[in-house]
Amino acid sequence: MNLKDIRKEFSFFKNNPNVHYLDSAATALKYDKAIEKMTDYYLKSGVNIHRGSYKLAYLATKEYEEAREVVARFINAEPSEIIFTKGATQALNLVANSANLLVGTNEEVITTEQEHNSSILPWLDKSQELGFKVVYIPLNEEYKITVENFKKILNDKTKVVVINHVSNVLGYLNPIKEITKLAHKQGAVVILDAAQSITNVKIDVKDLDVDFLAFSGHKIYGPNGIGVLYGKKDLLRKLHVYEVGGEMVSKASKDAIIYQDVPHKFEAGTPPIAEAIGLAEAIKFMESLDYQKTTDHIKKLKAKAVAGLSKIKGVTIYNPTSDFGIVSFNIDGVHPHDASSVFDEFNVCIRSGHHCASILTEVLGTPGGTVRASISIYNDDKDIEALIEAAKKAASFFGGF
Ligand SMILES: Cc1ncc(COP(=O)(O)O)c(C=O)c1O
Structure with a gap:
């Protein structure tokens, strides 16, 4: 099944044509037939x-x-x-x-x-x-x-x-x-x-x-x-x-x-x-999916997100070598919750905060948690481009970069 066909299996995209859903680690979109x-x-x-x-x-x-x-x-x-x-x-x-x-x-x-x-x-x-x-x-x-x-x-x-x-x-x-x-x-x-x-x-x-x-x-x-x-x-x-x-x-x-x-x-x-x-x-x-193909697709998008975000001044990525579609980052001087309001303006759904992993937050030394984008099988290049644009805006608006 190619990406276009995969998106057809989720009514979410018909109902939210302008939304970039990058929060699948919190919950995945629901398969219509289920x-x-x-x-x-x-x-x-x-x-x-x-x-x-x-x-x-x-x-x-x-x-x-x-x-x-x-x-x-x-x-x-x-x-x-x-x-x-x-x-x-x-x-x-x-x-x-x-x-x-x-x-x-x-x-x-x-x-x-x-x-x-x-x-x-x-x-x-x-x-x-x-x-x-x-x-x-x-x-x-x-x-x-x-x-x-x-x-x-x-x-x-x-x-x-x-x-x-x-x-x-x-x-x-x-x-x-x-x-x-x-x-x-x-x-x-x-x-x-x-x-x-x-x-x-x-x-x-x-x-x-x-x-x-x-x-x-x-x-x-x-x-x-x-x-x-x-x-x-x-x-x-x-x-x-x-x-x-x-x-x-x-x-x-x-x-x-x-x-x-x-x-x-x-x-x-x-x-x-x-x-x-x-x-x-x-x-x-x-x-029915080919794991190798879906994983390759997710990894490619993740690499694009990491490359784009790491070029933005003030951005720290905590897991640039992550194995799947999760990218956790912060923008210097910007609370993750403030950043998430900018992402929302760009219709980018990401998660901010501790992600229910309180001990890890202490280890990372990020009292406010992180911004987390999580990529799944139905995401595409446009989703990642929107993520990067929103991150640039958050860095310049709140962080002064
Ligand atoms: C690694 C991990 N373990 C456990 C859970 C708990 O899953 P649920 O809230 O569906 O019970 C989650 C949910 O985010 C998770 O990411």
């Missing part, structure tokens, strides 16, 4: 799943469970290892909810200074309650995670490694396979936050060998309100249930509860049925 599939379910049926014994209920259940199969195939997992959640955040919290089973007092969780709050805060929160230590892989001079620096802090107290695959601020692809191998040698489990990598990298959980992995539907052109937790089956079975309620028990009485097996044990209540169906459609769209 939304149509959801609407179809609501208009033609809309019934609950796993409960009724009538035909429509059977068909809706089938569609929901087929969506699970699509997700499983997409990342090379088994359907029973796929839990639908409301997003990556809930998936990551679900694992941390069992922190006491994975790490004890005086033991250690390794994480990184690049993390999104969703991956790190659940563990910081539990560390206060359970008395384990959270230690950080120091970033190198380019703010990258290296295997060498990981080795320096890995030790026999390490029980959990929680790490992002691609940082939402820096866009670097982290060396997960090597880190996982080393972590497993120490007997630690690895939890991978794949919220940003899922759009750019063909993920194979068996190859990466991570124990848990989380992502959200809305970052892969699908709906909001749905995400995925993958876990190795034996580990998932050991985790505490996250919520209790309807459909996740096989038997409940006054004295005992017998939970269903995974994945249903973790899907209490009426699940996001339409969203699961929409997510499956978005994944089929992703599977």
Whole structure:
């Protein structure tokens, strides 16, 4: 599918012909057919799943469970290892909810200074309650995670490694396979936050060998309100249930509860049925794309953005060598929020601030955060040219350059 055809798949461009959307790391635009599939379910049926014994209920259940199969195939997992959640955040919290089973007092969780709050805060929160230590892989001079620096802090107290695959601020692809191998040698489990990598990298959980992995539907052109937790089956079975309620028990009485097996044990209540169906459609769209071609396209636009921005006096780019479409920068003397108002005047949608990565903001020494442009498959040269023009205007208007 070429770029022109890709843009046709997103009504956003018909409805916003003059907008340059460069905020796909916050959320990707929604693939029309994913939304149509959801609407179809609501208009033609809309019934609950796993409960009724009538035909429509059977068909809706089938569609929901087929969506699970699509997700499983997409990342090379088994359907029973796929839990639908409301997003990556809930998936990551679900694992941390069992922190006491994975790490004890005086033991250690390794994480990184690049993390999104969703991956790190659940563990910081539990560390206060359970008395384990959270230690950080120091970033190198380019703010990258290296295997060498990981080795320096890995030790026999390490029980959990929680790490992002691609940082939402820096866009670097982290060396997960090597880190996982080393972590497993120490007997630690690895939890991978794949919220940003899922759009750019063909993920194979068996190859990466991570124990848990989380992502959200809305970052892969699908709906909001749905995400995925993958876990190795034996580990998932050991985790505490996250919520209790309807459909996740096989038997409940006054004295005992017998939970269903995974994945249903973790899907209490009426699940996001339409969203699961929409997510499956978005994944089929992703599977129809040539990863190499889309990645090359994104990298070309990113290089153009980096080249253009770096020529502007007063601009500092924090990740000029990022692996995908994320460019984080500042203009001397210009608060990122002020800069973003200029970008908006040029109809350029970018994000400013901390990007929910509070610790990284401290490491970068940028108290106001950064301006982040994030490029996706549907962006083109004009989007990047508008970004550069707006940055020039912000630098001259606020920065006096
Ligand atoms: C790296 C990373 N992890 C986790 C999340 C959380 O995803 P969600 O807000 O969809 O739960 C995000 C969202 O921005 C992210 O970029």
